[in-house]
Amino acid sequence: xxxxxxxxxxxxxxxxxxxxxxxxxxxxxxxxxxxxxxxxxxxxxxxxxxxxxxxxxxxxxxxxxxxxxxxxxxxxxxxxxxxxxxxxxxxxxxxxxxxxxxxxxxxxxxxxxxxxxxxxxxxxxxxxxxxxxxxxxxxxxxxxxxxxxxxxxxxxxxxxxxxxxxxxxxxxxxxxxxxx
Amino acid sequence: xxxxxxxxxxxxxxxxxxxxxxxxxxxxxxxxxxxxxxxxxxxxxxxxxxxxxxxxxxxxxxxxxxxxxxxxxxxxxxxxxxxxxxxxxxxxxxxxxxxxxxxxxxxxxxxxxxxxxxxxxxxxxxxxxxxxxxxxxxxxxxxxxxxxxxxxxxxxxxxxxxxxxxxxxxxxxxxxxxxxxxxxxxxxxxxxxxxxxxxxxxxxxxxxxxxxxxxxxxxxxxxxxxxxxxxxxxxxxxxxxxxxxxxxxxxxxxxxxxxxxxxxxxxxxxxxxxxxxxxxxxxxxxxxxxxxxxxxxxxxxxxxxxxxxxxxxxxxxxxxxxxxxxxxxxxxxxxxxxxxxxxxxxxxxxxxxxxxxxxxxxxxxxxxxxxxxx
Numbered sequence: 001x002x003x004x005x006x007x008x009x010x011x012x013x014x015x016x017x018x019x020x021x022x023x024x025x026x027x028x029x030x031x032x033x034x035x036x037x038x039x040x041x042x043x044x045x046x047x048x049x050x051x052x053x054x055x056x057x058x059x060x061x062x063x064x065x066x067x068x069x070x071x072x073x074x075x076x077x078x079x080x081x082x083x084x085x086x087x088x089x090x091x092x093x094x095x096x097x098x099x100x101x102x103x104x105x106x107x108x109x110x111x112x113x114x115x116x117x118x119x120x121x122x123x124x125x126x127x128x129x130x131x132x133x134x135x136x137x138x139x140x141x142x143x144x145x146x147x148x149x150x151x152x153x154x155x156x157x158x159x160x161x162x163x164x165x166x167x168x169x170x171x172x173x174x175x176x177x178x179x180x
Numbered sequence: 181x182x183x184x185x186x187x188x189x190x191x192x193x194x195x196x197x198x199x200x201x202x203x204x205x206x207x208x209x210x211x212x213x214x215x216x217x218x219x220x221x222x223x224x225x226x227x228x229x230x231x232x233x234x235x236x237x238x239x240x241x242x243x244x245x246x247x248x249x250x251x252x253x254x255x256x257x258x259x260x261x262x263x264x265x266x267x268x269x270x271x272x273x274x275x276x277x278x279x280x281x282x283x284x285x286x287x288x289x290x291x292x293x294x295x296x297x298x299x300x301x302x303x304x305x306x307x308x309x310x311x312x313x314x315x316x317x318x319x320x321x322x323x324x325x326x327x328x329x330x331x332x333x334x335x336x337x338x339x340x341x342x343x344x345x346x347x348x349x350x351x352x353x354x355x356x357x358x359x360x361x362x363x364x365x366x367x368x369x370x371x372x373x374x375x376x377x378x379x380x381x382x383x384x385x386x387x388x389x390x391x392x393x394x395x396x397x398x399x400x401x402x403x404x405x406x407x408x409x410x411x412x413x414x415x416x417x418x419x420x421x422x423x424x425x426x427x428x429x430x431x432x433x434x435x436x437x438x439x440x441x442x443x444x445x446x447x448x449x450x451x452x453x454x455x456x457x458x459x460x461x462x463x464x465x466x467x468x469x470x471x472x473x474x475x476x477x478x479x480x481x482x483x484x485x486x487x488x489x490x491x492x493x494x495x496x497x498x499x500x501x502x503x504x505x506x507x508x509x510x511x512x513x514x515x516x517x518x519x520x521x522x523x524x525x526x527x528x529x530x531x532x533x534x535x536x537x538x539x540x541x542x543x544x545x546x547x548x549x550x551x552x553x554x
């Protein structure tokens with residue numbers, strides 16, 4: 001018999017988010033069979049709304065199972081024109097609107113908010129310099145982020161430089177919720 | 181990597197063009213020509229390998245029913261060696277005698293000739309495209325079948341080797357047995373000869389088999405290893421060895437065909453990833469897989485696909501998947517989906533997949549409702 005039990009749920013906007021986080025976890029030695037990914041079936045653009053809509057559903061599922069299963073929910077959502085705080089608050093508001101308590105510090109719910117988007121992090125990690133206001137173009141193939149992810153794995157968690165985008169530094173702190 | 185497939189007058193493919201990407205998901209209703217494209221690639225492969233003659237591979241029944249032309253054209257553009265190969269095959273059908281023969285077979289690299297076979301005569305060109313030997317050849321076979329590897333025809337042989345390495349599969353676990361009569365370097369399309377393919381792999385690619393065993397140990401409870409048992413002069417039986425804590429860890433073997441159909445499919449699917457794909461240093465291979473999700477339990481589809489995706493993107497392999505599974509559709513369709521469709525009984529056309537009307541529904545739901553491109 002074959003068996004599989006998901007322990008990590010990645011909720012993200014698109015394939016670029018998914019490839020970035022999934023590769024990071026894989027290189028960090030996570031059990032990849034225990035990971036499931038939910039990303040917008042319609043790609044970038046509609047992805048933000050997909051994550052916002054789906055977040056309360058996944059948090060409810062997480063809370064119902066986390067008392068007896070070791071689970072982790074990882075959310076990836078670009079800040080776009082908002083600040084990181086505003087995006088996280090927006091997600092919290094989605095919980096309140098759905099009649100659920102806000103996220104607590106003890107919950108293994110990680111919210112990663114690249115600003116302005118994931119390409120900002122990739123560009124920085126590839127050594128090209130990046131700021132958080134420019135909307136950098138998508139990669140021609142999502143898998144081309146692998147050198148950036150490799151670099152992040154090498155640096156994480158202690159050697160991330162101070163010149164890194166603020167949203168990346170914050171994400172590294174946030175990731176500690178899942179001990180990843 | 182395949183850049184373009186063109187077919188004219190082959191089943192429902194008329195003036196048909198398809199340009200797949202590195203990872204392509206082929207979607208469409210039943211009977212929309214998806215599998216015909218894979219069949220065509222398989223026929224070109226067998227033709228170039230000299231496994232069968234044109235009469236067997238391109239029977240008259242494969243002519244498009246509503247066309248009157250007696251010629252079929254197939255073209256394949258393949259990227260590699262720093263350029264683009266273009267292979268063309270024109271098959272001519274003789275109505276009176278019900279025969280088929282090669283009308284034209286050409287191979288060009290970046291627009292310059294490497295090989296021309298016309299009117300029963302082969303003209304070879306060297307790697308620098310200077311004119312090489314000329315000879316007469318059988319109109320029923322590929323003129324490339326007899327070519328040997330030389331210092332000045334490396335470009336041509338790279339093409340042949342690359343097409344030989346295409347893996348085109350439509351797994352049918354009902355047909356998969358544990359019996360093997362020999363070693364098969366490439367499995368049949370249904371993988372019914374999995375045991376013979378495994379024999380070859382265990383002899384020639386032990387590292388890959390080791391990777392497969394490690395992966396399967398994570399997936400199949402108690403799986404330990406494969407075993408090949410002698411059952412005659414050349415006959416062997418493939419077995420799988422399991423051990424469980426409940427019986428004190430004592431190992432026990434099952435013939436491969438005693439596994440469930442789902443287990444056989446899992447083993448075959450992971451074997452394709454770990455043992456079937458070429459190494460990237462060999463120039464990148466092509467895997468065409470028709471409905472891999474059949475027979476798999478729901479939780480197994482996602483991890484298999486992610487392993488495949490990782491392997492392909494890491495090593496530069498190309499994968500073309502035909503699937504009706506919503507998880508694969510919603511994951512891939514918006515970025516790598518190709519929609520095959522026909523107007524009534526007309527020819528196949530390929531369109532990109534998008535939610536044109538902005539319904540907000542997942543692509544899989546649009547397909548379920550028949551709303552794609554409506």
